[in-house]
Amino acid sequence: MSRVFTVREPAEAEYEIKRSRFIAVIGPTADSTELEAFLTGLARRHPQATHLTYAWRIETPQGLRERAFDAGEPSGTAGRPILAHLQGRHLVNVCLAVIRYFGGIKLGAGGLARAYGHAAKLVVEQARIVPHVIYQPVTAEIDYSRFQHLDRQLAPLGARILDADYGARVKVTLEVPEDNLGELERLLASH
Incomplete structure (x- = not known):
């Protein structure tokens, strides 16, 4: 069994490019109830955000489940780059969301993917990562x-x-x- 990790408490990082603001937040979510509460809390904190994209990975009795969500951004430009950072660091029972406030300048599909990926990377680096114990x-x-x-x-x-x-x-x-x-x-x- 390969080692897996999680985060104990939420962490946040911010990134700005071409006047678009990306706020990345990672937090522990051990089940669907915690996941829903985490995302609902972010939506309430950022009601004016243009997009609330996310990815999550949760261990269940049936095995690992994961999902990426683009929230209206072009397909694969937001959720997948976020999920890649969770997978790359072997993180489970976490949700990583990136909130975007559009700055008026389009970034293009490649630019969006890089921006969302960079925001995800920044918050993973800020987070207190600990071994996940089953x-x-x-x-x-x-x-x-x-x-x-x-x-x-x-x-x-x-x-x-x-x-x-x-x-x-x-x-x-x-x-x-x-x-x-x-x-x-x-x-x-x-x-």
């Missing part, structure tokens, strides 16, 4: 005496307890980074 759920039953020390043993694995049900033994529901699943299973087997 968590796996794990359920186990352990003795009470072992449960008391479990938190300390989970921390180095990046695992955390989501729920505990106290019966004859403790039934715990955990989540662990996918890369540490085997190590967690060995730890739990020793309990």
